[in-house]
Amino acid sequence: MKIAISSEGKTLEAKVDSRFGRAQYFIIVDSETMDYKVIDNAAVAQSSGAGTKAAQTLIDEGVQVLISSSVGPNAMEVFKAAEIPVYKAIEGDVKTNIELFKNGSLEKITEATNQGHHHH
Amino acid sequence: MRRVKISVLSGKGGTGKTTVSVNLAKTFNNSLYVDCDVEEPSGYLFLNPQIEDEKTVEVIIPEINSDKCTLCGECVKACRFGALTKLIKKILVFDHLCHSCGACFEMCPYDAIVEKYKPIGTIRKGKAQSVDFIDGKLNYGEATGVPILKEINKLIENVDKPVIVDSPPGTSCPVIHSIEGSDLCILVTEPTPYGLHDFDLAVQLVKQMGIPMAAVINKAGEGDNIIEEYCEKEGIKVLAKIPFKKEFAEAYSKGKLLIEVNEEVKGIFEKLTTDALELIKK
Numbered sequence: 001m002k003i004a005i006s007s008e009g010k011t012l013e014a015k016v017d018s019r020f021g022r023a024q025y026f027i028i029v030d031s032e033t034m035d036y037k038v039i040d041n042a043a044v045a046q047s048s049g050a051g052t053k054a055a056q057t058l059i060d061e062g063v064q065v066l067i068s069s070s071v072g073p074n075a076m077e078v079f080k081a082a083e084i085p086v087y088k089a090i091e092g093d094v095k096t097n098i099e100l101f102k103n104g105s106l107e108k109i110t111e112a113t114n115q116g117h118h119h120h
Numbered sequence: 121m122r123r124v125k126i127s128v129l130s131g132k133g134g135t136g137k138t139t140v141s142v143n144l145a146k147t148f149n150n151s152l153y154v155d156c157d158v159e160e161p162s163g164y165l166f167l168n169p170q171i172e173d174e175k176t177v178e179v180i181i182p183e184i185n186s187d188k189c190t191l192c193g194e195c196v197k198a199c200r201f202g203a204l205t206k207l208i209k210k211i212l213v214f215d216h217l218c219h220s221c222g223a224c225f226e227m228c229p230y231d232a233i234v235e236k237y238k239p240i241g242t243i244r245k246g247k248a249q250s251v252d253f254i255d256g257k258l259n260y261g262e263a264t265g266v267p268i269l270k271e272i273n274k275l276i277e278n279v280d281k282p283v284i285v286d287s288p289p290g291t292s293c294p295v296i297h298s299i300e301g302s303d304l305c306i307l308v309t310e311p312t313p314y315g316l317h318d319f320d321l322a323v324q325l326v327k328q329m330g331i332p333m334a335a336v337i338n339k340a341g342e343g344d345n346i347i348e349e350y351c352e353k354e355g356i357k358v359l360a361k362i363p364f365k366k367e368f369a370e371a372y373s374k375g376k377l378l379i380e381v382n383e384e385v386k387g388i389f390e391k392l393t394t395d396a397l398e399l400i401k402k
Contacts, residue, residue: 049199052202059208078205
């Protein structure tokens with residue numbers, strides 16, 4: 001299963017990025033082999049719509065599950081429509097969160113955890 | 121009197137743009153007051169206009185015709201605002217993220233995007249005795265008030281009297297659209313470091329747009345020198361100083377015009393109108 005997780009760094013030991021749309025990186029992990037791929041999040045620079053842009057990137061990568069700590073209302077709507085479940089990360093590194101997800105210890109989130117950050 | 125457009129802006133919010141604008145419009149008499157602060161118009165509270173006409177402003181947003189759409193994703197790539205997302209079986213449109221730039225219509229190779237009209241706000245026209253009145257109001261949650269400002273600009277293009285534009289705070293797109301084509305910009309500031317910081321941003325913007333400008337110091341009294349020194353350096357004339365008085369704050373909080381409660385302020389505004397017109401003539 002392909003799991004995406006927002007990350008501050010490029011390795012499995014990196015800390016989970018507390019943001020979604022403007023996370024530095026996404027690490028896409030194959031939960032069976034623990035092979036992973038790092039995606040530079042181009043949406044960081046968006047003045048608006050970062051959440052939907054980042055969500056699009058993950059959909060295009062064929063991600064099946066997302067682990068992140070803060071997902072806005074627009075991105076949440078995309079994941080719901082795309083039937084990609086979102087799980088709430090705990091503070092810590094990427095690897096720990098993947099393990100917790102595999103044990104079924106992460107909480108599933110269905111509502112946006114923030115109200116968006118639209119600015120001009 | 122011929123048409124002159126005087127725009128009042130500030131950079132920082134809460135410096136007194138609306139106070140200066142409504143009192144200026146009223147002092148001019150036979151003028152047009154235009155509230156371009158569409159996110160929070162408040163000029164009507166002081167002018168109490170009789171509203172004669174109200175119209176809805178609409179923008180065009182995309183709607184996907186799923187019979188024609190091949191899910192090629194060109195529209196998603198074209199959108200700078202993240203308003204379109206491609207899922208496996210459909211394109212998702214986020215109305216409130218759309219800035220109506222039209223890029224998706226332009227880039228769709230299959231003519232699969234249909235124009236949908238969406239209301240984003242209103243423009244009201246009215247009269248406050250001798251002052252004509254226009255204001256725009258953006259609906260909650262909308263991405264940008266610029267389409268309303270473009271409509272307002274069309275309405276005021278051929279007015280043959282002084283037009284006083286009460287611009288939004290900040291220095292971004294809505295401000296640029298509000299002050300465009302002005303004969304003079306009046307920058308209202310307060311004598312605080314924060315006031316000066318944002319005043320400087322506004323000065324740089326107006327300079328870049330090549331519009332003549334002058335300053336008004338509101339809440340004046342203490343620390344005026346930081347603004348005056350800056351203005352001297354930049355070659356900007358300080359046309360008026362409105363003193364910092366509790367009496368004025370009280371009048372403001374009751375929606376009263378300062379020129380109607382205080383003779384000194386009345387004089388300040390009479391001089392301001394004359395000086396502003398003098399600067400425009402030059």
